[in-house]
Amino acid sequence: MTVATLRRATVLERSAPMRTAVELVLHEPEAAVAAKPGQFFQLGVDAQHTLLRRPYSIAWANPDLGRIGFIFSVVGAGSAWLGAREAGQPVELLGPLGNGFATPGPDRTAVCIAGGLGIAAFVGLVKGRDRLGRRTVVLLGARSSDWLLPADRLRGAEVRVATDDGSAGHTGRVTALLPRALHDDVELFMCGPNEMLLAVVRSCRELGFPLERVQVALETPMGCGIGTCLGCALPARGGGYLLACQDGPCVTADRLDWDRMDGI
Amino acid sequence: MTVATLRRATVLERSAPMRTAVELVLHEPEAAVAAKPGQFFQLGVDAQHTLLRRPYSIAWANPDLGRIGFIFSVVGAGSAWLGAREAGQPVELLGPLGNGFATPGPDRTAVCIAGGLGIAAFVGLVKGRDRLGRRTVVLLGARSSDWLLPADRLRGAEVRVATDDGSAGHTGRVTALLPRALHDDVELFMCGPNEMLLAVVRSCRELGFPLERVQVALETPMGCGIGTCLGCALPARGGGYLLACQDGPCVTADRLDWDRMDGI
């Protein structure tokens, strides 16, 4: 039985890829080798009145340099603490955890649809070692242009943008970009707020795109991240629940009961 | 009614005056003017699972440069957090609070007896603006030489040292140095662990030195630091309690009931 993969990483750089997010680059060579796109780490936080670790997707990993990147927005005490870490300071990692994305065949087009910070899960997918498929299209949605990861961070992919306020790209929901993108050779990847996932599933159903070919990176509050607390349950198709941390976070969308996902 | 003197100070320097302590130099010009020796601040800490502010004596203040120094040892989560603050980071101060030392007449000798980090309360007293009396003697006790503030930080005073293990100065308790120091013109100041205070009081009684001429800087767990929680009560002579934060922290030793101080 393997002992806890608790790792002490060091912050190499902190930057702001967009006005609304922080990117932390950590040094932890073993983790950088082990981490696969779609997997996550439980990051230790030491902020007042917090308790649990915080789950974050691996944005990208560079095994040669032993670097891992995380991209996140500051939404509460934990992310605020992480976002204030400076170069040289330690960050504790537990992981990599969970199942990453299943790589599509080389004859396939990967379409990644992301809402807000959901894009973090895809940064490593669109280039380098972990590049997916033959061709990669990114459909990127956000409230406004402030929330958009700059397209140069997604080099190697065709990026199409939608913003709620029209400050960049299409005005409206990112799901409006789906019909044009969903061809026969497509494998769809999605990550974002629950409402977006539900909208994508609705679109796929309308367009007759099979949910077996949709991979979703799930986000839900997590207690342990390792399958013991049963806190991250999400409704499974056919009844009962699956665990986002252990069965996911990446699963094909047909494994979830989307009717019961509403309102979570 | 004055509104809370909550101040945001900035760390200028962090250093280790001795192996077992941290010195934080903060920039907050108004506080540096207002702070008098023997007073304290409630410092905000933001460490996991903590709640209350932490009380710290003003070690010294330089009103001209707007600087205040605190000297403390890392004993728990709060002091660990403070001791990890780096230059440029903010620290929140509430204060100055409580009553400082009463300055003795110019014809008097000030004898300051300190145990361990109790010396922090006296650093500003022995030189500069806040220098006490005609002549200042410091009796400095500690477990070992590791715990002794270097004598050059106490320039202007005659420093006599005692360590439990004999690694510097007299071997044994610092109270052994008292009989030689307590002359007729002396005003005694003390700060340190409760056991030391009790031993000093015993010595004074044996030597016939009046407790009215002993000023003590009290330390006890504090909730608020401003007189509202009644948490910092210490037994008063004649019954009842006085509040360390409001009636003290500096009081003359005759105001306490030392029999009931035993074991606190």
Next chain:
Amino acid sequence: MVASGTFGYGFDAPQVDRSALGAMVTKGTTRAARTGNPPVRIAETASGMLNAIGLQNPGVDYVAQTYAPQWVEWDLPVIVNIAGESIEDYVEVARRLDGRPGVAGIELNISCPNVEAGLQFGVDARLAAQVTEAVRAATEMPLMVKLTPNVTDLVGIARAIEAAGADSISAVNTYLGMSIDVARRRPALANGLGGLSGPAIKPLALRAVWEVASAVEIPIVGVGGIFTAEDALEFLLAGAAAVQLGTVNYVRPDAARLVRDGIVAFAADSGLPDLGDIALRPRRKAVHV
């Protein structure tokens, strides 16, 4: 409003800004003056603090004669928190405050030990009702009764208090707890046990308010671990008509203002005309506070 025991009688905290308060509840006041418990009286725990102050207070006569006249000048309703060891004690304290200018109301602290019955008034519905009824008869002033949460059936006790004539209920007092000083191998507090307050108890206090608010018709004042405007809003959503801030006053003397401003901002953002309307579940009957 500010919770009992965390603001004294309003005089000791010149650092604290009174103008942000809606009301002030004083330190627990007893028939005779009390010196309180020996130290150590407080200990920090994870996101909380234990206290065993022992109701140190100058006694009701001093409060009525020396403090109340000064409160008259203030632009702030002052509610006196009262405590006792017998029903007679409570009644006598209430009587001496009744109609006193400067005293806007009474908060009954029933987490005190009942000397005769051998348990707290607040843990037994019958005893709680008896003391409420007796004090109700002794005073015309608004009467708020403060629940102690260390019980199996808080709702039953709240109903008994309502039936006994209380005008409102404050929920909750501290949770009984303990801390041990491992290095010195003894309880951290001289008293052994103490009352736990602060953010640690917020989820527990919120559950208490949630359950009581849907069981009684009189207004509930929520108290327990409120540090931020969001915390206060949780209590209002749970059905509280108002909130008290306790321990936070020690940590942030400007807390009342921050919380008030935050609530106002939330109401504005949400387009709510009346925060009395935000409770998630309908109260048994609408009330105006």
Next chain:
Amino acid sequence: MVASGTFGYGFDAPQVDRSALGAMVTKGTTRAARTGNPPVRIAETASGMLNAIGLQNPGVDYVAQTYAPQWVEWDLPVIVNIAGESIEDYVEVARRLDGRPGVAGIELNISCPNVEAGLQFGVDARLAAQVTEAVRAATEMPLMVKLTPNVTDLVGIARAIEAAGADSISAVNTYLGMSIDVARRRPALANGLGGLSGPAIKPLALRAVWEVASAVEIPIVGVGGIFTAEDALEFLLAGAAAVQLGTVNYVRPDAARLVRDGIVAFAADSGLPDLGDIALRPRRKAVHV
């Protein structure tokens, strides 16, 4: 030992080092399999977490047939935590585990709602005694009963459980609490209420152990908010014979080892031959565990 619900059945946490454990208590196990509550099931609070998992488990037969044979191979006593909604449920679960190789004992989780009586078994001394007695009659295995702390008179319940034949008592289960999602204006948990665990409850759990340990003769296992060796020592000083670690396993998968090493170091520093001797107050009768 590891507390129920925080380690599954020992298979799901390859990251966790089993060799540091003195014993393992499984997730609550019921007669039939249960899928558990809908999400959201957990919420963080100040130094604590709320959970309403809803006893998701594969049912006692699966546990007995699939897990128990694997536990036989382990160098670790496995105690099965059992739950039910009627006395018959509990008895049946215990019977199906009785004498099963790999099962070292039973922990009775009596904080489950009693369908007939309409309240939890654990909040009523009579009900608690009844279920303990019935399970006692159904099994020869060591029987530990786990107290729920949401009661007025924990000591009375503990005494009733002892009299009913329990071999030991674990104290405590979670504290009922609640959290509200202000932005979405609804309870944070789908279930509304949840159980609070973590450092926030440590002072409360410690008080429970302190009071119960001096009232009963059977050994007490302390549980509630233990994160560090010092926390565990507080429980041992309060009179616990052993401790369980719960929530900390989520935050620090190496917690059991850290706590164990810290206790050993403390014992060495203090020159204690036997940690069973460190309780601050004598137990009613000496016990060996």
